Amino acid sequence: MRLFLAKILALTTGILILLLAAMFAFFQNY
Amino acid sequence: MSDYQRTSAIRFRTKGCNGVGNMNYVQRGFFWVGIYLCLVLTPLFVLLLAPGLSGSGFWWDFSIALGFAGTSMMGAMFVLTARFRHAAAPFGIDLIYYFHRWIALVAFIFIIVHPAILLFLEPVFLEDLRISVISWHMLAGVISLITLTILMVTSLWRQQLKIHYDAWRIWHTLFAITALGLAIVHIEGVGNYVSSPWKRILWAAISACCLILLLYVRLIKPLVLLRHPYRVEQVVKERGDAWTLVLRPQGHSGFTFMPGQFAWLTLRNSPFALKEHPFSISSSAMQPQEIQFTIKELGDFTRRIKDVFPGQTAYLDGPYGAFSMDRHPSSDYVFIAGGIGIAPIMGMLRTLADRGDSRSLLLIYAYKTWEGLTFQEELEKLKEHLHLRVVYVLDTPPDNWQGESGFITDELLARHLPVAMNQHEYYLCGPVVMTAMVEKALRRQGVPLHQIHSEIFNLA
Numbered sequence: 001m002r003l004f005l006a007k008i009l010a011l012t013t014g015i016l017i018l019l020l021a022a023m024f025a026f027f028q029n030y
Numbered sequence: 031m032s033d034y035q036r037t038s039a040i041r042f043r044t045k046g047c048n049g050v051g052n053m054n055y056v057q058r059g060f061f062w063v064g065i066y067l068c069l070v071l072t073p074l075f076v077l078l079l080a081p082g083l084s085g086s087g088f089w090w091d092f093s094i095a096l097g098f099a100g101t102s103m104m105g106a107m108f109v110l111t112a113r114f115r116h117a118a119a120p121f122g123i124d125l126i127y128y129f130h131r132w133i134a135l136v137a138f139i140f141i142i143v144h145p146a147i148l149l150f151l152e153p154v155f156l157e158d159l160r161i162s163v164i165s166w167h168m169l170a171g172v173i174s175l176i177t178l179t180i181l182m183v184t185s186l187w188r189q190q191l192k193i194h195y196d197a198w199r200i201w202h203t204l205f206a207i208t209a210l211g212l213a214i215v216h217i218e219g220v221g222n223y224v225s226s227p228w229k230r231i232l233w234a235a236i237s238a239c240c241l242i243l244l245l246y247v248r249l250i251k252p253l254v255l256l257r258h259p260y261r262v263e264q265v266v267k268e269r270g271d272a273w274t275l276v277l278r279p280q281g282h283s284g285f286t287f288m289p290g291q292f293a294w295l296t297l298r299n300s301p302f303a304l305k306e307h308p309f310s311i312s313s314s315a316m317q318p319q320e321i322q323f324t325i326k327e328l329g330d331f332t333r334r335i336k337d338v339f340p341g342q343t344a345y346l347d348g349p350y351g352a353f354s355m356d357r358h359p360s361s362d363y364v365f366i367a368g369g370i371g372i373a374p375i376m377g378m379l380r381t382l383a384d385r386g387d388s389r390s391l392l393l394i395y396a397y398k399t400w401e402g403l404t405f406q407e408e409l410e411k412l413k414e415h416l417h418l419r420v421v422y423v424l425d426t427p428p429d430n431w432q433g434e435s436g437f438i439t440d441e442l443l444a445r446h447l448p449v450a451m452n453q454h455e456y457y458l459c460g461p462v463v464m465t466a467m468v469e470k471a472l473r474r475q476g477v478p479l480h481q482i483h484s485e486i487f488n489l490a
Contacts, residue, residue, distance in 0.1 A: 001469055001479065002125050002486055003462070009063075010132030013070065017103070017140070020074045021095035028091040 055357070059120035066106060073102045076232055077223060093147035094223060100141035101213045104178075105236050107134060107206065108243045113251075115350065122352030124486045131185070138182050141175065141213075167219020174212035181205040194330060196305045203248075203304070210240060252301035255345045258282045260321070262297075262342040265335075270402035272326040272370060273335045274312065277344055278319060285349060288356045289315040289381035290374040290457070290485075293348025295323060297338060301345045307331050310374035310459075310485075311349065315356075316384035321346065324404065326370035353459065353485035354378070360455040360481075362390040362448065366438065366468055368460020369397060374485065375459055376405055383415045391416055394446060396423040396438055396464065400431070421446050438464070440471050451477055458484040 074095060110130045118126055149155055159168060181202065184191060188198050214237050217224060224230050264276040275295075278284075287293075294306040313322035327333045355363055355378050365375045372395060382391065397403045400422070409420050423442065427435040434442055448454060456477055458465050465484050472482055 001482065002122070002484055003128055003466070006125050006128035007132050009129050010136055013067065013133060014136035014140075016067070017070065017074065017099045017136075018096075020071060021092055021099055021140075024074060024077050024095045025088045025090075025092035029086075029088050 055120045055352075058116075062117045062120060065117075066109070069106045069109060070099070070102050073098045073232065073236070076229060087151070089147055090151060093144050093151075096140040096147075097144035098217070098223070100137045100144065101210070101217060102236065103133060103137035103140070104206075104210045104213065105240050107137075108210075108240050108247075112243050112247050113347070113350065118350060119352065122485065123350045125352075128486070134182070134185070138178060141178060145171070145175065165219070167216050170212040170219060171216035174209050174216060177205050177209040177212065181209060195307075196331075199304050207244065211237075248302070248304075251347070255296070255301035255347055258284075258345070260284075260344045260346055262338055262340050262344055263320070264340055265338050267336075268324060268404050269406055270326065270370070270397065270404040272324055272404045273338075274322050274324045275335065275338060275344075276313075277321045277323070277346070280343075284318050284321065285346075286318045287311060287315055287349035288351075288354035289378040290354035290356075291315075291349035291351040291377075292374065292485075293321075293323075293346045293350065296345040296347075297342065301347075306345075306347065308350075310351075310377065312373040312376045312380075314377065314380035314384045316381055324370070324373045324376065326404075328370075351485060353457065353483060355382075355455065355457065358455045358481075358483065360389075360453070362392075362454045364392045364394070364447065364451075364454050364456045366394045366456065366458045366460070367396065368438075368464040368468075370404065371458075371460030371465075372404055373459075375457060376408075378457070379409075379412055379416065379418065383412055386415075388417055390448070391418045392421070392446065392448065393418060394421045394423060394438060394442075396425070396460065398425040400424055400428050438468050438471065440474055443468075443471055443475050447475060451475065452481070454481065456482045458482065462486055 077095060077098060107130060110126055113123065158164065159172065184193060184198060185202065214233060217233060218230070224233055259280045260277040261280045262275055263278050266274040266276065268274055292308050292310040294308050296306040299305045309323040309325055311321055312324040313320060325332050325335045327335065353374055365378065367375045375393065403422065412418055413420065421434055423434040423436070423438055424431060427433070456472055458468055465486065469482055469484060473479065
């Protein structure tokens, strides 16, 4: 469970950062 | 008054270990996750709120953003591994270290993808990377990437590469500092997105924070430990190739801890040597003046525990860990231990005995052989002081064995778990595979997930 939780937290953070990076790229070229 | 109840008059000091404390841990958990996300996301928000140059195409800017994000995530690694007790308390430091492993992998992928996209879009950039023409800031970026790759390979496959843990820790730190330092040099050198003074200040502040953290972890913290030494009082041989070290604080009052917590132990070295290892405290939390660690001979460091002699100086960084019954008050407890995973559970049982606790306790203890069962005699003695039932599960039972054998299965749990299983808190400690299997079996038996607590003690 703890290993799974650590993976999920890391994955969620990664996806959040990826979305922000995409947002930045989108608005930079809007 | 019994040996176990003798010290129950000592006031036990722990924060947040009552019913209200549970709620506080959740709130504090969200607070620290928020702080971490702010740290990691701030550079991206700064890019978003105040874009620099006009757009150079979606994928170009996306790759730049990934580079920034990866670098800030690298910086945040220093925060994650700085062992801030208050920040680690809601999660347990084992979870933070595992998070560190996974988030480092995510950051590494971002950082690798950053030049990959740029080179895919503009293959001509490869020409600029030739050693004869490469600029200093690009060279910094390339070396940072190589360093980071070495860092990841040596961390993910340390055991396969047969790298000694102590040496790996030192090189891990040095490579991490080099990779981050050069990445910041690369960002400042390229300069496209950090042109305004306040953006430069932001990156300078990130660099300064990392430097301060580094000073705290590698200089200030070891200095504090150096001024709080411990003396090895006894080295006791236990069953099952295990040894118990009995330590006493020298010239200071030591620390109070919750039963089941652990500490980083430094032996034969100064705290500056980075040669410390995490071990569960197996002694009672009611006797903080005598801290015991029960250590099984498993690796390079633990095989030399038997060579430790009374009178030696030791240093302890602790307490850490969220694996404690004091965090989850309950009417009854079930403990499930595998091998040397008995150590923190023994700490909890001894504490309960010292407190004169009368709650119903069940211990399911899996081990290879009866002869090697660590704490065998003391567990029998504890039954006289606690309302404790012990179920031994042996891998290789003796010929006349009447008890349980094999793995801890659904059937075995069904035979021994209390009928009102939802009213108990469950504590699991043992090898990673066993812990995962038993956790699933408990879930199948209908135990709610939030009542199952485990600790993964394989942090190395």
